[in-house]
Amino acid sequence: MNVFYIPSADTGLTVLPEEESKHCVKVLRMKEGDRFCVTNGAGYLFDAVLVDALPKRAGIELSNKRAGYDQWGFQLEIAVAPTKLNERMEWFLEKATEIGIDRVRLFTSFHSERRAANVERFQKVMVAAMKQSMKSRLPVVEELVSFEKLLKQPFEGRKFIAWIDGSVTSQLCDVYRKGENAIVLIGPEGDFSREEAELAMTQGFEPVSLGDARLRTETAALVACHTVQLINQMR
Amino acid sequence: MNVFYIPSADTGLTVLPEEESKHCVKVLRMKEGDRFCVTNGAGYLFDAVLVDALPKRAGIELSNKRAGYDQWGFQLEIAVAPTKLNERMEWFLEKATEIGIDRVRLFTSFHSERRAANVERFQKVMVAAMKQSMKSRLPVVEELVSFEKLLKQPFEGRKFIAWIDGSVTSQLCDVYRKGENAIVLIGPEGDFSREEAELAMTQGFEPVSLGDARLRTETAALVACHTVQLINQMR
16 A cells, blocks of 8 residues: 655645655556555544646545554654764664654764764655555654753653663663653764763663663664563553 | 684684685784684684784684673574565664574565575675674574475474464564574565465464564564564563
């Protein structure tokens, strides 16, 4: 089933955005009367039918508005230092969208090898993943900020920092409790500096381990995301 | 710390395989006396020192033989239908190696879009991931076989099939018990056919869900792998 994205779409007659129209009419060669699915990225899915096959502004009719399956009763955010290789970051964003995440925050850190991020490109990766996995909610990617600025951003819930330090004994999977809002900070290749980790702790972040395995930055970010989702999934 | 791979290495004087020698002497420009780490892919790590900087057969001395941190008391295998895009399969193999897996089995299935696999290439991806994540054990990738043949292969432990069917109510994270050997079958894009799923069940495979999220094949394979590792990691 093809899925199209129309921000804040609602039931009734509307048009597909230009890019989506092109994809629908030119690429997929859909004809009037063809049916597909629409997500509004804000929690709802719709049945859609093409009523006017214009290549730049395809007219469609939306019906059967329903909440998506991707509703969870908690807020899950991962804050990560962008990896040196962009493709690894984009891979994380795609997989986190599939598994389920609310927001990704980006920060630069003492050991960061990358100090710029194409947030628009990152958001596009998440839109594609949302459509592919038939999600109704589009995760948000925040602009890149300094680590100090990140720590000052408000967050209502458990705050964790995944820190690769021998002295960190509590594991995320043991201290996180089902239903809690959570944000997990994931450091760059080379990890957080001790000063950064200690600063985070003074701001209320609990140091946690993700286990014994030595994980790449993007793998650690995904493991943290799946750990929280899995604990909430368990009966 | 640089890690090199010498199959079945042991303490004492030895030489690096040709490719590893080239990487050590030509690429990394190591000099006699330089130190690094060696994994034998069979559970052990060693301290190593370069004693003879030959570009094709570098002489090294191994000491301090020790078991790697990647020892778990159970067998974890994922059997997966190779994805249409090879890079998605290679991504899964890299990440599964980082997170921890013993064996990957490959099979063709009714809905498989890819019916060939470069196992040698896949194994190389896992060698690179093993070295990068300082693992002491190299996961095995088996040759591609038919689904019917796969089901006949012996396995001592819990056997699961991740089947996307509304009637499947038990989740892997609820039915898998810490310490159990487990193999999880992951279907291709398009999932298993009903006949395949039913055939697997007659062979003792328990149908399980990985949750509500609609996951790509390679994501489902990684989620199954991490689910088993996480349950074993919990205190």
